[in-house]
Amino acid sequence: MTQDSAAEPAGGMGQAPGNAAASPVPGGKVGAVVVVGGGVAGIQASLDIADSGFKVYMVEKTPSIGGVMAQLDKTFPTNDCAMCILAPKLVETGRHPDIEIIAGAEVEKVEGEAGNFRVTVRKRVASIDPRKCTACGRCSEVCPIETTSSFDEGLCERKAVYLPFPQAIPLSYTVDRKSCVGCGRCAAVCPANAVLFGPEETEVRTLEAGSIVLAPGFEKFDPTGLKEFGYGTYPNVITSIELERMLNASGPTKGHVLRPSDGRVPRKAAFIQCVGSRVGKQKERYCSAVCCMLSVKEALIAQEHTPGLRTTIFFMDLRAFGKDFDEYYKRAESEYGVRFVMWRPSHLSEDPATGNLRMVYETRDGKLAREDFDLVILAAGIRPPAEARRLAQVMGIELNSYGFCRTGLFGPTETTRKGVYVAGAFAVPQDVPDSVAQSSAAAAKATAGISESRGTLKVKLDRPAERDIGGEQPRIGVFVCRCGINIAGTVDVSAVVEAIRNEPDVAYAEENVYTCAQDSLRKIQDKIKEHRLNRVIVASCTPRTHAPLFQKTIQGAGLNAYLFDMANLREQCSWVHMREKDAATEKAKVLVRMAVAKARLLEPLHRQRIGINRSALVIGGGISGMTAALEMAAQGFPVTLVERETRLGGLGNRIHHTLEGEDLQGHLKNLEERLLADKRITVLTGAEIRSIDGFVGNFKTVVEIRGAGCRVPGAGTEGPGTPHPAPGTLTIEHGVIIVATGGREYVPDGYLYGKDPRVMTQLQFEEQYAAGTLPPYKTVVMVQCVGSRSPQRTYCSRVCCTETVKNALLVKTEHPDAQVFILYRDMRTYGFREERFREARDLGVNFIRYEDDEPPVLDEKGGKLVLTVRDPVLDRKVRIHPDLVTLAVATLPAAGTPELAQLLKVPLNRNGFFLEAHSKLRPLDFSTEGIFFCGLAHSPKFLEECIYQAQGAVARACTLLAQEALETEAAVSVVDEARCRACGRCEEGCDFKAPLVKVWEDGRLHARINPALCKGCGKCANRCCSGAITVKHFTGRQIEKMVEAALSDFCAGPANGGVRQDGG
Amino acid sequence: MTEFQPKILAYCCNWCAYAGADLAGTSRIQYPPNVRIVKVMCSGRVDPAVVMAAFRRGMDGVLVAGCHPGDCHYISGNEQAAVRMAFLRGFLDEVGIERERFRFEWIAGSEGGKFARVIQDMVDNVRRLGPFRPESLVAAGGGAR
């Protein structure tokens, strides 16, 4: 939630600085941050920074923000449409009063130090002034020059004057200087006089900032140089991002997969994994981490789009290590029939007559197979950004040996220069949710150092006064979105607009190409004023993603946010009735009429402002929890940390070595010392949460202290609640909650575990190794995926492959002669961890792959361990006599997670981990406001990932704590107190304790609902025995009117669509 | 003669069932256009009166869909719905509304396929039954309002 919901769209963008309210205190730290890069990472960092009270300068080198995510069609593992979830963020960034986007610009120089940087930026003066451009497109129509579109990966042409993409921010045409011939036609036709013609000019600006966040993204690997696959020579060899554009409904082939050579629909497509990753030169041997899932997704979507298409993925290890990824991969295989072949083809040859590609590969039984495909997709990896070197020089930071930004294990967002932080793929190749979490973390770090300057540069915006519509006849404005071709390709949008225009009370109706685009939003505001509209309907996509955007828009024009409704013409009409265009059009009319029917009865609703307790509760005292508490204190907010055990440290206490060789135990100790020394932090160990009441901004938590272990440093000095070191219960009041409950090891029930001391988990191995208590050994077998990726626990535990490699390396360095066997299913040493996997192979560790239906078997015969496994290379069972067997067991959510989930009233996923609000863009938020989570409570992950998630959760929480007051839900239930018979059923049934039946100040006994607690679900209205409860915004009358309108195409009358009479 | 096109009304909760319907869309799962969705925040809000309102106005079938047990965004709204809908079912029997015309389902946000299947099913079943005549209700009293 941004604080200024009434911001003008398009306002606050591209204008000169100086709109900031106050200038920084001389000598103090500057309350502003420069964010370099406008992809999803830069966007997330900017929003979090700006929402917690700082000014952001976003420096993006291209003409629009959005980055690579804007090019994607769908996102794994939910198949959400990438643009649909990104677009609201783009718009929010574009209109945020505290974010200034400086597009077409690069940083040239950085002077000063943390807290007080002077950042010199050179910006190309846009040939088309974004402040004037209305994106009408006339310039592009008349431009005579055609060139290839880089947004569409060169798959189609565009003009030299072009719009980067339909949802671009800033929404402005731009001139491709390289192709422009300077004919001047665009300038001649521009109705807004926005084209500034002349030689390219640049301007220099100097920005004052306290911190810098680097999020320049990555470069897509260009496979042109790889002769073996013929990319660039064979037309039917394409890259995954090219396929992504094809799959996109607004892409060059309108969502159809077509062979570039002849435009035919392919029947058989192959994906080749690890192109430009894991193999090749030393500095290119990392794993790009995202390509496996990208290919699985593309295979699945391509098959969905193309009837008859069969896809095969050729892979080395299928690295589906993220939350819900393995399940997605399994589904692609079993439900969609995507074929997976474990082999990396060495080269392709083309049949010039057909354009087909021949691949030779080895089958599982060792025979050479030859197979023809009519389309081949190269899963091209992630490279450091092209400007990495220059950027490193300008910033004065170091790069790692792969050319990415150098960071440390314990400071995953910290560069080598103080005050400069990194987020997204420039830190390490990673997917969207990891980038987003890390970007929030960078936001936390960038603002912690300048927290005393919070709010000093914040723009004070006056929300336009709300127009009183009392007594006005409904005047409804309807905006019907074509959504490119997403809606218009199936529904006759103009016909819908025509039909609606004639409905009673509809004062205005029009269609838009994209109603969510910035110019359309501006238009909605203009039309509200011009036609004195007092209700607005947008008929476009799902309100679940887009309603807030439109609500803010009408607020900007003085209308109450609840005088708005949507008709879902895309998800619930055009996309599901693609083969019945007429029926879809008729249905669309009905859906809009239903919205109109409801709109007539809409009334303005108001939120209440409630005070916020500006302190935090952190649940869990492992690395994630301790990190979160410290970061929260660094932001200047008091925090209480509650740990169930008597000792802090959690699972981390059992980890003695890290892959990177850093001293974790030392780090833990340091965290603990800082924690106990900080007066803003209250630490309660040996303490258990008993109840959590209240709501965002005002939680009340009862903690039971069991006596032993409780420590409250600086007792009574600062911090929320009254410290109470003695056993008993303690009530803490706080505004936000960060859940960091961690995880635990799965206890295996096979492999003689618990029966034979020579069999142990990886963590036990580590502990015994560190303590020197391991039995003597010559042969070690390490079994992977014990308890993970199984029917009971469908997920991959993500860290175990690397843990195992780490321990195998320990063994090999200590005892070079020891034999080590790793029995695995896929080695998922993603990112830079790949190097250590390679090292293990070089040191002679034996890797044997087993299939999930044929796991290794461990027996004991005459005191000896006997392990049998099928070796797929030899294609026979091999027997090993290990002296030591380690099991890479699954990571489980912490004990007590379900109980805590109930206290918090938040959901768990099917594997028992906490479920986030959105897997891609809100990985650290619960859908319940005010509660955040991080670390293993989210899903299995590495130490550095836990750390950045903890920091990220703090940044998310600070967007609330930075506010003076919060606003409540406005669409709540209300009791007609005269009608209430005080039966008490509402009170009994409410899960949020909102209704209360008592004798009120009017002297009567009846129910009343506390709007601060009510969530507006309406359950109480259902239970009410006297019909005295109204559910605001979903009233019985509104619903009845919608039902009547829903029948409008079936009955005769002016609204009769007429195609489907049932004759009854 | 054109085929009878049943009119189906679906009350979907915002958090799961409506999201499931959205997912059917993003996954491009095709189903008959006979359904109109009315969004409510929670299935627990759907009382017998709004279901009857739909029948009385001439809907041929009504679906109420909420989150799976345990998944309700408001904790137990869907259980409340289950209780009320069980009650309603008895009432429908009494007033002579065929069982297939009314359905109560758990549909998760991840179950786009299920949403489409349920709709297809209902359309098929209700088509077999033929149009619903609200007039027939009046005789039986039509109780809930």
Ligand code: FES
């Ligand atoms: S929110 Fe879905 S049933 Fe309650």
